[in-house]
Amino acid sequence: MSATDRNLTAAHAEVKAEIARTDTKTALLLAFVGAVLAGTWTVARDVPLTVPAIVAGGLGLTLLVTAAGLLLRSVRPNLSGRHGFPLWATLTPSQITGVVAGNLAADIAGLSRLAVAKFTCLRRAVDLTMTGGALLIVAALLAAGGAR
Numbered sequence: 001m002s003a004t005d006r007n008l009t010a011a012h013a014e015v016k017a018e019i020a021r022t023d024t025k026t027a028l029l030l031a032f033v034g035a036v037l038a039g040t041w042t043v044a045r046d047v048p049l050t051v052p053a054i055v056a057g058g059l060g061l062t063l064l065v066t067a068a069g070l071l072l073r074s075v076r077p078n079l080s081g082r083h084g085f086p087l088w089a090t091l092t093p094s095q096i097t098g099v100v101a102g103n104l105a106a107d108i109a110g111l112s113r114l115a116v117a118k119f120t121c122l123r124r125a126v127d128l129t130m131t132g133g134a135l136l137i138v139a140a141l142l143a144a145g146g147a148r
Contacts, residue, residue, distance in 0.1 A: 060135030
């Protein structure tokens with residue numbers, strides 16, 4: 001195996017590992033957002049809220065729901081067949097050998113674009129989650145008597 005082949009194989013493994021890490025982070029954040037949404041609903045329905053608390057809390061919940069949507073978009077299966085399993089499912093065994101042998105660099109490029117798209121959704125979802133959480137804290141302070 002030449003140095004170029006080893007470098008391509010290493011790059012391919014690195015991109016796949018980055019996708020796996022991003023998917024793991026996405027799953028954890030999605031679980032966290034779901035728990036915050038459920039907990040907020042449970043608390044908010046039993047507490048008398050002021051109008052400012054309702055506005056701040058409503059904005060916070062909207063941002064958290066938007067973050068959940070971005071997270072779900074990030075982990076949505078890509079069945080377009082450009083690379084990975086969907087592509088392999090459309091090829092004969094001899095075609096798979098040819099594609100693997102000749103297109104490792106193209107696969108790295110495709111997977112890298114996928115990783116960047118997933119990372120971008122995750123980053124935006126983290127930003128929305130932090131902002132939504134801050135608004136929920138403001139709403140809780142307002143409900144506790146910070147502004148009447």
